[in-house]
Amino acid sequence: MIQNISIGTGAIQQLTMKTAAAEASPTPAGSMQSFGSYLENALNQVADQETQAKEMNNRFVLGEVNVDEALISSQQALLSLQLTTQVRNKMIEAYQEIMRTQI
Numbered sequence: 001m002i003q004n005i006s007i008g009t010g011a012i013q014q015l016t017m018k019t020a021a022a023e024a025s026p027t028p029a030g031s032m033q034s035f036g037s038y039l040e041n042a043l044n045q046v047a048d049q050e051t052q053a054k055e056m057n058n059r060f061v062l063g064e065v066n067v068d069e070a071l072i073s074s075q076q077a078l079l080s081l082q083l084t085t086q087v088r089n090k091m092i093e094a095y096q097e098i099m100r101t102q103i
Contacts, residue, residue: 043084046081049073049076
């Protein structure tokens with residue numbers, strides 16, 4: 001049971017669909033998801049993947065799952081964490097660039 005490891009592409013597709021939907025149909029400002037809540041949801045998903053990876057490792061130790069399933073789950077969590085770290089770094093870099101601009 002090998003699962004797809006398409007963490008980055010799935011997130012990009014979700015953003016593309018949300019952007020296209022937002023451009024296609026104007027909605028009231030109150031119904032749109034704020035950037036903060038979107039970021040919070042993304043971080044919660046990363047935390048959930050880490051929890052799932054730990055659970056899979058525990059189940060592997062008990063002999064309930066194969067080593068490949070445990071490794072795939074661990075790699076998915078690792079990739080999610082690396083993606084989150086890179087997004088954070090880019091956000092900090094963008095903030096610093098904005099703060100350096102002369103008005």
